[in-house]
Amino acid sequence: MADKATIIVHSGDMDKVYSAFIIANGALAMGMEVSLFFTFWGLQRIKKGGLEKGPLSKMNMLGLGKWMVKRKMKKAHVASLERMIQDFKELGGKILACDMTMDIMGIKKEDLREDLISDYCGVGTYLNEARDSKITLFI
């Protein structure tokens, strides 16, 4: 069985979601299995049209900071989050959505990008995967 990485994506901040996908796609590229658990603010990012909507975790300045960072990222040829999520799925990554967050925030399955989501689950599923993982991160 391949080594596994499980990452909890709790933050919905753009820069942190980038970190999650860069690590996840790197791990897949190096032959690992990867599961991403989207919970709380992170879950907002897998709502339809929500992926690129996250603010910057620091110096967002009502979006001005984000706009500046995004411009610099474009110049440096950083891939978009949409491309990263498509690569993630192509390389066999699994996306899990926290059903408790869905209840609290009144998010329905049809509000989410159902085509990308493997399962809707709770903490038990995360632990079941995390206990067999070489790497587990909370972002």
Added chain:
Amino acid sequence: MSEIKVDCSGEICPVPLVETRKALRKANEGDIVEVTGTHPSSKKEIPMAVKALGLKLLDVEETGGVWKIRIQK
């Protein structure tokens, strides 16, 4: 046996690594994947991935900041 070329010139982390993996997944046993790029860390990291995947690293060369890595599946 065929040879697959992947050009990642100008791309940065993690694209060269991911594109290499995508090409290797599509390749058949025995095929050669040749990746070209300019991102310095990827020149070190693609061979790490090749090792982790248990594949054969044929060649790594660099001229004027452009590297070329050849991998056999």
